[in-house]
Amino acid sequence: MTIIRRAQYGLPTTSPAAYIAKTRGVKVHYLGTPYSSRPHSQCAAYVRQIRESHLANTKENYSDVAYNYLVCEHGDAYEGRGAHHRTGANGNAALNSQDYAVCALLGSSGLTEPTDAMLHGIRDAIDDLRENGDAGDWIGGHRDGYATDCPGDPLYAWVQRGAPRPTKKPTPEEKPVALPASELARIALAMLGYRNKKADEASVKKTGRRIPDVYGYITGTYTTVQTIAADLKKLVALLNAQKEK
Structure with a gap:
């Protein structure tokens, strides 16, 4: 699993967000703003930046980064609030208590298509929330039960297929050709x-x-x-x- 715990990338070890015993499942999100592909070395800093912006949002009054996990294009799943902490991202108090939230670092423009590594990372985050946070089997998108475009059409199409781990193998045309x-x-x-x-x-x-x-x-x-x-x-x-x- 490619889980990056809070302390590993510079966050306090434990989230101050409210405790939650279990959830129906997990909702998948995206950033919903323009986002550009970046080197892997910059991803942890970007996640910290998201947390800082959430903490500075006086209107929403977040106690921590809103998501339970954030997943970069390279496949790392950064622990946000983590397991057994109520999310702040699903739209309202009832929805936040119903499901955990995993956010893909995808934008409404720029990088909009999830990579295979990212899809594996999302599944790693879901598996961790099931194993350590008593998440149920249900997987949906932010738009399920809330009026939003999140998590974007490409990622939501994958969610609707059951959020399978990528298993694609290279076709003969895609295999590298060995030349003398x-x-x-x-x-x-x-x-x-x-x-x-x-x-x-x-x-x-x-x-x-x-x-x-x-x-x-x-x-x-x-x-x-x-x-x-x-x-x-x-x-x-x-x-x-x-x-x-």
Whole structure:
């Protein structure tokens, strides 16, 4: 499971939101405002930003971030209020007591389509709320029982299908094709040009610039990748050793 607990990304360990013993199930939400795809390294900060904006909302008077979980496009499920805490996102007091709330970091524009990783993260959050928060089996959207477009048509279509975990496998057209090194080299050189003395001189005379050193770039990149791969193998070995202790 890709659960990120509150303390792991800089929130107080426990939410001050009201206790709730159990729920009918879980409602799926989206942000409902423009949202752009971002590097994974920025997601935790964005979730903290959402919490800060909720706490600053004097009209709603939130005690914490409104959602029980927030899930980024990369699949991490960030614990918001968490299990056994009443949500503040479903529309009114009765709806907040009826179901938990899981929010996907999707917007009304920009990033609007959930990734497979995100769908897995939403299911991870739901599983955690069932296991640790006594959530029932029902899964719906924010719009179920409340007048809103949330969680957006693409995500709601998935909810209506029963919120299944993605199981798509690459079709033959999508599978990567393994090419011989000689063919890869031919394609690369045809696309970028090959540096040699005669071609260099002609390029300098015509444009004042040299042709890119494609061979040097490719071999340098290969060496860098090999070094990174070796370091990753060492890291995996260390992690496995720690795991076995």
